[in-house]
Amino acid sequence: MRTLLLLLGLLSLGAQAVTLPELQQRFSQQPILRADFSQQRTISGMSQPLNSSGNLLIAQKKGLWWQQEKPFTLTLLLTENRMVQTLSGQPPQVVTAESNPQMFQFNALLTALFQADQQVLEHNFTLNFSDQGQGAWQLILTPKTSPLNRLFRTITLNGREYLNLIDINDMQGDETHVRFFNQRTQPAALTAAELAHFDG
Amino acid sequence: MTVKLHRQLALVWLLICLLLVAALFWLLPRSQVNSSVLALLPRQQLQGVPDALSRGFSQRLDRQLMWLVSPPEGQGSAVAQDWLESLRQLPALRQVEGPMDAQHQQQWGEFFFQHRNALLDDATRQRLQSGAQAQSQWILGQLYSAFAGVSGKELAGDPLLLLRGSQLAQQQNSGGMTLDNGWLTARDKQGRSWYLIHAELKASSYDITSSKQIVASLNGLEQSFRQRFPGAEVLQRGTLFYSNYASQQAEHDISTLGLSSVAGVFLLILLVFRSVLPLLLSLLSITIGALTGTVFTLAAFGEIHIMTLVLSTSIVGISADYTLYFLTERRIHGGETSALDSLKKLFPALSMALLTTVVAYLMLLIAPFPGLQQLAVFAAAGLSAACITVMCWYPLLAKNLPVGPAPGLVLIQRWLHAWQNRRALRLGSPIAVMALILAGFSQLQINDDIGDLQALPKDLQQQERQIAALTGQTNDQKWLVVYGDNAEQTLQRLEALRPKLQQAKERGTLDGYRLIGLPSQQQQKEDLTLLRQRAPEVLSQLSQAGIRLKPADLSPQWVTPPAWLESVVSQGWRLLWLSLPDGRTATLVPVSGVHDSAAMSELAASADGVGWVDRKTEFSQLFSQYRVMLSLLLTLAVTLIAGIYLWRFRLPHGLVCLVPTLLSLGMGIAALALSGHSLNLFSLLALVLVLGIGINYTLFFTNPRGTPTTSMLAIFMAVVTTQLTFGMLVFSSTQAISSFGIVLSAGIFTAFLLSPLTLRVQKSGPTP
Numbered sequence: 012m013r014t015l016l017l018l019l020g021l022l023s024l025g026a027q028a029v030t031l032p033e034l035q036q037r038f039s040q041q042p043i044l045r046a047d048f049s050q051q052r053t054i055s056g057m058s059q060p061l062n063s064s065g066n067l068l069i070a071q072k073k074g075l076w077w078q079q080e081k082p083f084t085l086t087l088l089l090t091e092n093r094m095v096q097t098l099s100g101q102p103p104q105v106v107t108a109e110s111n112p113q114m115f116q117f118n119a120l121l122t123a124l125f126q127a128d129q130q131v132l133e134h135n136f137t138l139n140f141s142d143q144g145q146g147a148w149q150l151i152l153t154p155k156t157s158p159l160n161r162l163f164r165t166i167t168l169n170g171r172e173y174l175n176l177i178d179i180n181d182m183q184g185d186e187t188h189v190r191f192f193n194q195r196t197q198p199a200a201l202t203a204a205e206l207a208h209f210d211g
Numbered sequence: 212m213t214v215k216l217h218r219q220l221a222l223v224w225l226l227i228c229l230l231l232v233a234a235l236f237w238l239l240p241r242s243q244v245n246s247s248v249l250a251l252l253p254r255q256q257l258q259g260v261p262d263a264l265s266r267g268f269s270q271r272l273d274r275q276l277m278w279l280v281s282p283p284e285g286q287g288s289a290v291a292q293d294w295l296e297s298l299r300q301l302p303a304l305r306q307v308e309g310p311m312d313a314q315h316q317q318q319w320g321e322f323f324f325q326h327r328n329a330l331l332d333d334a335t336r337q338r339l340q341s342g343a344q345a346q347s348q349w350i351l352g353q354l355y356s357a358f359a360g361v362s363g364k365e366l367a368g369d370p371l372l373l374l375r376g377s378q379l380a381q382q383q384n385s386g387g388m389t390l391d392n393g394w395l396t397a398r399d400k401q402g403r404s405w406y407l408i409h410a411e412l413k414a415s416s417y418d419i420t421s422s423k424q425i426v427a428s429l430n431g432l433e434q435s436f437r438q439r440f441p442g443a444e445v446l447q448r449g450t451l452f453y454s455n456y457a458s459q460q461a462e463h464d465i466s467t468l469g470l471s472s473v474a475g476v477f478l479l480i481l482l483v484f485r486s487v488l489p490l491l492l493s494l495l496s497i498t499i500g501a502l503t504g505t506v507f508t509l510a511a512f513g514e515i516h517i518m519t520l521v522l523s524t525s526i527v528g529i530s531a532d533y534t535l536y537f538l539t540e541r542r543i544h545g546g547e548t549s550a551l552d553s554l555k556k557l558f559p560a561l562s563m564a565l566l567t568t569v570v571a572y573l574m575l576l577i578a579p580f581p582g583l584q585q586l587a588v589f590a591a592a593g594l595s596a597a598c599i600t601v602m603c604w605y606p607l608l609a610k611n612l613p614v615g616p617a618p619g620l621v622l623i624q625r626w627l628h629a630w631q632n633r634r635a636l637r638l639g640s641p642i643a644v645m646a647l648i649l650a651g652f653s654q655l656q657i658n659d660d661i662g663d664l665q666a667l668p669k670d671l672q673q674q675e676r677q678i679a680a681l682t683g684q685t686n687d688q689k690w691l692v693v694y695g696d697n698a699e700q701t702l703q704r705l706e707a708l709r710p711k712l713q714q715a716k717e718r719g720t721l722d723g724y725r726l727i728g729l730p731s732q733q734q735q736k737e738d739l740t741l742l743r744q745r746a747p748e749v750l751s752q753l754s755q756a757g758i759r760l761k762p763a764d765l766s767p768q769w770v771t772p773p774a775w776l777e778s779v780v781s782q783g784w785r786l787l788w789l790s791l792p793d794g795r796t797a798t799l800v801p802v803s804g805v806h807d808s809a810a811m812s813e814l815a816a817s818a819d820g821v822g823w824v825d826r827k828t829e830f831s832q833l834f835s836q837y838r839v840m841l842s843l844l845l846t847l848a849v850t851l852i853a854g855i856y857l858w859r860f861r862l863p864h865g866l867v868c869l870v871p872t873l874l875s876l877g878m879g880i881a882a883l884a885l886s887g888h889s890l891n892l893f894s895l896l897a898l899v900l901v902l903g904i905g906i907n908y909t910l911f912f913t914n915p916r917g918t919p920t921t922s923m924l925a926i927f928m929a930v931v932t933t934q935l936t937f938g939m940l941v942f943s944s945t946q947a948i949s950s951f952g953i954v955l956s957a958g959i960f961t962a963f964l965l966s967p968l969t970l971r972v973q974k975s976g977p978t979p
Contacts, residue, residue, distance in 0.1 A: 052355065056363030059757065063355050082756065085352050098348050101338070156391070162360045183362030 029148040031140045035127045037172075043201060044069045044125075044173070046194040050079075053186045067191075070201055073209045075122050089122060090209065124166070125174060135159055136166070147171045217551055217606065224603040228499060231506050231596075238509040260692045260822035264797040267789050268692065274412040275786065276304070276449035279397065279405040279681060283442030288394050290440050291406035297432045298410060303425045307410040308782070310393035318779045320374075327373040328742055328768045329735040330728065332380035335373060339741050343748035346371065350749070351756055370753075370760040371746060381728070388682060397681040405446070405681050409783075412451060422455040446674045448686060456668060460944050465520075468939040475935035476531055483928060484542060486613050492605060493534045496597040500530045504593030508585050519585040526590050529568060529904060530597035531932050533561060536911065536925040537601050538609060543921050545614040550606035558602070560914035560922075564907040565598040571903020574844060575896060578837055583896065623923045630967035637968060644874045644961060651881020658889035659835040660827075683723075688826040689805050691724075694797035695820050698772045701796045702731035704820040712800070715814055722804025727784045729775045739767055772796075834892045841895040848902060849873065860913070864971060868909055871965035875905045879958030888950045897954035904933060905962030912969045919970055930963040 049064040065079040074090035086097040097103040123131040127150070132138060136152035136159075143149055150168040154160040162181055169176040173194040179187040201209075278298075282290035288310070295309040311319070323330060331339075338345035350372050353359045361372070369375070388395045388407070395407040414421045433445055480489050504523060508515050540553045548556070572594070575587040629636050679685045693708060695701035705726060712724050730738070746763050753760060775781050776788065787799040805811055808828045815823035852872060857865035879901050883894055907929070911922040937959065940952025 050355075050357060052357065054354070054361070054363045054366070056367060057758065061355055061758075079355065083348070083351060085355065096352070098352050101345055101348060104334075177357075179357060181360050181362070183360075183364055185360075185362055187357045189357060 029142045029146065031127065031129055031138065031150065034148065035129055038126050038174075039071070041196050042071045043199060044194060044196055046173070046191045048189055048191050050187065050189045055184050068205055068208065069122075069125050070205070070209070071126075073201070075125065076205075076208045088208065124168065124177065127168075127174075143169075214551060217554075217603075221603045221607055224599060228502070231499075231502055234506045234510070235502060238506060241513075242509045243514045260694055260797070260824075261791075261795055263791055264694055264789060264795060265692060265822070265824070267791070268797070268799060271786060271789070273450040273454075276410045276412065276447065276451060277678075278408045278410075278448075279446040279678060280408060281399075281403050281405045281444040283440055284403075286440070286443075287404075288392055288396075288406055290443055291394065291408065293439070294432075294436055294445065295408050297436060298408065301425070301428060301432070303413055303421065303428075304410045305413050307408065309406070309408050310395075311390075311779075311782070312393055315779050315782075316393065322778045322780045323377055324369065324374050326768045326770045327369060327377070328739055328765060329730065329770045330377050331373065331730075331738045331742075332377040334380060335376035336738065336741070339745045343745045343752060346745065347749045347752035347756075350753060351758075354758065366760055370763045371742070371749060373742075399681060403444075405444075407682070412449075422451055422458065425451065426455045446678050446681075448675065448678050452671060456671065457945070464940075464943045464945065464948065468942060472936040472939045476932045479928065479931055479935070480531075480535070483618060483924075484538065484612075488609070488612055489534070489538045492538065492608060493531045495604075495608075496534050496600045497530050499600045500526065500593035500597035503596035504589035507592035508589045511588050512581075512585055515589075516582050516585055519582055519589055523586060523589050523593070526593055526936075529590075529933065529936075530594055532907070532925075532929040533565070533598045533601045534605070535928045535932070536561065536564075537605050538612060539925045539928065540918075540921050541609050541612050542614060543616065543924075544918070545612060550609060554602060554606050556916045557914070560911050560917060561598060561602065563910045565594060567906045567910070568594055568903045571899050574841075574848075574899050574903075577840065577844070578892070578896065579833065620920060620924075623920050623927070627919055627923055627967055627970065631970055640965060641870055641874060641968070644878055644965065647885075648874065648877040648881040651884040652877075655880065655884040656889040657838075658891055659831045659838060683803065684801070685803055687805075688824075689802055689808075689811075690824050691800040691802065691811070691815055692797050692822040692824060693800060693820060694795065694822070697794045698790065698796045699732055701798055701820070702729060702772075703733055704818065705798055705800075706731055706734055708800070708818050708821055711814055711818060715810065720805070720807045720810045720814070721802050722806075724800055724802045725787075726800055727787050727798055728780070729770065729772060729784075729788075732769065732771075735767075735769055739765070838890075838892045838895050841892070841899065845876070845895070845898060845902065848899075849876070852902075852906065864969075868913060868969045871909055871962050871968055872902065872906055874965055875901055875958045875962035878961035879954040882957030883950060883953050886953055888946075888953065891947075891950070893947045893951045894954045897951045898958065900937075900955055901958030901962065905959055908962050908966035909969045912966055919967075923967070926963060926966060930959065933959050 045066065045068050047064070047066045050062070052061040052063075054061065062082075063079050064081050065077070067078065068076045070076075074088065077087040077089070079085040084099045086095075088095040088097075092107060094106040095103045096106075120131065120135065122128075129138070132152060135156050136154050139151040139153070141149050141151075148170060152166040152168070154163050154166075164180040164182055165178075166180075167176075167178040168174055169178075173191065175191055177187075177189040177191075179189075181187075278294065280291040280294045282288070291309065295307065298304060298307045301307075335346070338349055350370075353361050353372060353375065354366075361375070365372070365375070388397050390396070391404065391406075397405045397407070399405065412425070429447075436445065437443060476493070477490055480493055481487075484490075501523070504526070505515060508519065537553065537557060540557055541550065544553060569591045572587045572590040575583045578584070631637075675686055691708070691712075693701055693705045695704055709726060712721075712726075715721055716723065742763075743765050746765060750760055750762060772788075772790075776785060781788075787801070788796070789798070790796045802811070805825070808823075808825050811825070812823045815821040849869075849872065853865075853869050856868045859865065860868055876898055879898055880890065880894065883890060888894075908926045911917060911926050912919065914922065934956060937952055937955040940948050941956055943949045943952060
């Protein structure tokens with residue numbers, strides 16, 4: 012009887028426990044993810060934190076489109092081979108993998124974070140994954156390569172079904188919290204307007 | 212000429228020879244043997260760039276060496292560190308540089324911080340010029356970005372984020388390489404990392420002996436490195452490896468081809484004369500020829516190039532011809548005539564032969580290759596001396612030559628008889644040769660590309676391609692030189708050139724360029740004025756957005772060229788900056804992916820103090836110019852010879868005499884085409900010699916006082932010696948020399964084959 016109970020316990024645990032490969036697998040089944048975000052950056056020496064908000068779109072075959080709407084418009088487009096940052100009223104800044112591999116590699120991590128891409132992450136960070144119970148999980152990333160290890164102390168990801176929170180602690184003692192909410196995976200295909208973001 | 216007069220002449224020549232020996236001993240300590248491969252190439256004719264500056268740059272660039280090291284799978288930069296340590300053990304290298312250590316990286320950052328007001332990047336300057344709004348928006352963008360990592364400390368020290376701007380710009384300029392633990396690193400498609408190491412040679416990479424030693428010890432190091440780290444890869448780049456390869460080839464050519472041709476000539480002499488005396492006499496005339504050639508070359512150039520010495524072994528064959536012609540005459544007719552009579556008999560032919568050969572060699576002087584010019588002087592002086600030695604001394608020295616019939620005389624008589632009496636041979640041979648020429652010309656190709664002349668070993672080429680793919684920097688020897696009377700003028704000119712280069716890049720003329728990051732004083736002043744003008748507005752706009760910052764420090768932070776050169780930030784860039792003691796200064800702008808060399812040349816011409824250097828294209832153009840020029844000269848020479856023949860022999864024999872000459876020239880080119888080579892400047896240079904030497908055979912036959920069989924034997928021996936010397940060049944592993952040999956060999960053989968055509972058709976057979 013005790014054996015049976017133990018076995019049942021293990022089974023239920025096994026059914027609920029979250030692992031990083033499993034998480035990556037789950038994320039990869041979401042071809043498109045839309046979400047809203049709100050970000051708070053605390054910079055030491057500045058009297059008030061910097062708050063911003065906006066929305067983002069991740070399409071697995073296209074890349075990441077990140078649009079800050081408040082307090083001013085700033086768009087970041089990240090695809091397989093280029094990164095375009097647009098500030099209203101200024102020519103877009105384009106970075107390609109050829110012209111600036113350093114910066115490109117760095118920004119490619121952003122996509123890896125959202126997709127929990129273990130291989131890319133393990134190349135740059137020591138990973139500490141933990142199951143928080145009831146489907147919640149936490150992944151603490153400690154940078155191990157230069158120049159990341161001179162910029163960031165830790166990057167912590169929290170989530171459940173989706174990624175919900177990113178906490179960035181940098182070496183200067185500054186903190187950034189990004190909260191994601193209102194995640195949507197439908198419609199499963201990009202709309203014409205969304206498609207246009209990646210062509211721009 | 213009396214016997215007495217001849218004796219006096221012989222004495223005078225002895226005196227001159229002694230004087231030449233004295234001159235040699237006087238000259239030797241004052242001259243040098245030049246072993247630099249560079250000295251063989253035409254002097255660079257750069258538009259306007261001061262010679263001292265362009266020479267300084269090429270010398271410096273030719274000393275650079277670089278390596279890319281890839282560790283075995285699973286291992287990191289420690290493997291590259293090991294290679295770096297082994298390189299540092301080599302005494303021939305200096306400034307062996309690998310990773311930038313933490314201290315240097317810190318100094319690097321400090322320098323840019325301390326001079327941030329003077330070292331504005333393009334993007335920041337443009338934002339400031341378009342108004343304060345652009346810069347304040349950009350600063351906000353950086354502040355709000357979660358990953359830009361702007362800290363409170365950074366903002367306090369540099370509220371305008373000038374340092375950040377200039378560092379971002381530098382990253383953009385990194386050419387596909389990243390920084391990994393201080394190492395400049397490239398990553399290939401398979402995901403392998405390649406670490407970059409750079410060093411400089413202490414001696415010139417064109418110094419033949421030291422190059423050989425350095426390459427040997429580098430190869431040794433690499434071998435033990437690969438044993439210690441199986442699976443590790445090393446790629447290398449540097450002029451050293453190319454020039455060493457070239458000089459090894461040349462050395463191989465001297466030792467094998469040179470020796471075998473000398474041995475062959477001596478063997479022939481022994482076989483024909485069955486006596487040691489002719490051998491000694493040939494040796495004497497060759498020695499005096501070499502002595503005179505050396506003295507004249509040293510006197511004219513102050514040095515002799517090692518390649519001149521190589522090519523001059525080919526003169527051995529020609530200078531032996533004079534001895535052989537005279538000795539053959541003596542061997543056959545020594546019983547009937549006096550030595551002096553023999554000389555009188557041969558004098559017209561000998562002197563004409565010398566004259567034509569010397570003229571042919573002197574024609575090489577017009578080519579702008581210092582090596583060939585030395586060869587021309589060496590040959591002209593050396594051959595004259597060898598011929599004079601024959602004329603002045605051999606009637607006296609050859610007294611005891613055993614007399615006897617020439618070997619193979621019967622064969623020779625039959626051969627000549629056939630030429631004079633068989634129409635099939637007289638007509639058939641030229642027609643057969645003509646058919647071959649037509650076949651050859653139908654597939655003749657012209658190629659002036661200097662790159663095709665340097666047959667580089669496959670593994671060097673392969674490494675070159677890999678390095679270009681990894682670093683994005685090709686090694687095609689193309690760059691712009693910006694120069695001025697002083698550093699400030701040079702920098703201002705560089706700044707004026709910048710927008711033009713940007714436009715050219717946008718038009719697709721070139722893919723990329725790199726400029727040193729040192730602004731002129733004028734630019735620094737303008738930037739400071741701009742900063743002072745915009746800074747208050749930028750900060751007030753930021754304050755409106757809720758970000759209150761301390762005012763920026765806008766004191767002047769001038770960067771002078773000496774300070775820049777001494778600082779760590781110029782590491783890797785100093786090579787591109789050259790200042791002469793008199794203040795004249797130049798900077799190199801390396802360019803990559805040039806699609807239109809002519810447009811680059813125009814671009815350089817449109818700016819002040821800018822020169823476009825494209826060594827390969829320049830040389831190729833030069834090659835083609837001189838090829839055309841030599842073709843014209845050859846045509847002129849042939850016309851002149853035709854005129855002389857017609858004047859001396861009248862129609863139709865004058866025209867007949869011209870046939871061997873014309874067909875030998877045609878056959879030289881045809882053989883080149885039939886053996887799959889293309890026509891270039893070197894083939895034309897060989898044709899000059901075909902003309903100069905081949906015509907001797909005609910002259911020996913048409914000498915009215917000569918005996919055809921004796922002439923035939925002498926010509927036969929001359930051809931064999933020439934083939935033994937020039938023909939050997941065909942086997943040279945250097946393609947330029949090999950194709951030179953093909954033209955010479957085929958041309959001279961044709962001249963020999965058809966030379967009996969110039970004998971007049973006689974009623975009876977030739978007299979023995």
